[in-house]
Amino acid sequence: MAGYLDLLPKPKANTVNAGLASPKLSTLRSIFGEPRENYTGDCQPITGPLKNRVITKSVGPFKCTGVDVAVDALRDILATVKAEVPDLYEILGSAGMACARKVKLRQPDGTIKLGTNPSNHSWGLAVDIKLAGTLDLHGDDKCYRGLLILSRYFNAAGWYWGVSFPTEDAMHFEVAETTLRRWKKEGLL
Ligand SMILES: [Zn+2]
Numbered sequence: 001m002a003g004y005l006d007l008l009p010k011p012k013a014n015t016v017n018a019g020l021a022s023p024k025l026s027t028l029r030s031i032f033g034e035p036r037e038n039y040t041g042d043c044q045p046i047t048g049p050l051k052n053r054v055i056t057k058s059v060g061p062f063k064c065t066g067v068d069v070a071v072d073a074l075r076d077i078l079a080t081v082k083a084e085v086p087d088l089y090e091i092l093g094s095a096g097m098a099c100a101r102k103v104k105l106r107q108p109d110g111t112i113k114l115g116t117n118p119s120n121h122s123w124g125l126a127v128d129i130k131l132a133g134t135l136d137l138h139g140d141d142k143c144y145r146g147l148l149i150l151s152r153y154f155n156a157a158g159w160y161w162g163v164s165f166p167t168e169d170a171m172h173f174e175v176a177e178t179t180l181r182r183w184k185k186e187g188l189l
Contacts, residue, residue: 004088004131004146011143013164016151020160020176027177028123031189032067035100035122041114043099046124053189054098054124061089066097066124069188070175074127077157081150088146091132095171098124105167106139126162126174136170143170158182 032053035046046054056065059075060082066074074097082089100122103115120126128135131146143163147170151161158179162172175183183189 002087004144006145007142008145008148010141010163010168017155017160017164020155022160023177023180025117027180031184032123039100039102039118041102041104043101046098046100061092062094064097069183070125073157077153081153088149093130093133095128095130095135097127120174126172128171138169139167141168
């Protein structure tokens with residue numbers, strides 16, 4: 001394997017996610033409504049009107065549950081990865097996409113604090129990626145080399161990489177604000 005699990009310092013914020021931003025809660029709520037009435041720290045089903053757009057299907061290396069357009073976009077991204085970096089594609093896995101819960105923030109002492117807002121996973125528009133069955137450690141300001149390579153493909157398709165969140169989250173990729181607005185304009189949402 002080509003060092004995909006090597007740990008690198010997280011890249012400078014201005015070298016990734018060019019022109020992309022994490023979607024605002026207000027945008028998510030205006031396009032999709034609220035995924036459910038209440039949230040805890042655990043994954044719960046999407047029960048709001050959005051549930052009619054949630055599908056489960058294979059995106060190539062694994063199955064995903066999420067908003068139909070996002071699941072199809074993810075499948076296209078991973079097909080490009082398969083064509084160009086097949087040995088990276090071989091080790092891709094997922095820790096999930098749709099999951100209605102509060103944001104989880106890993107603290108410097110390793111404990112998890114629940115945020116006040118729902119995670120973007122609640123809308124089924126974000127995916128957590130595993131490499132060779134392993135999750136990149138949340139909040140350590142480092143990332144796997146393989147995720148850095150993968151981020152180029154996600155960024156090119158208009159997905160935001162969580163490495164630049166205030167609490168580093170390199171396993172996390174989500175449909176960016178501008179991409180959501182474009183899909184809405186194109187009538188896909
Ligand atoms: Zn995530």
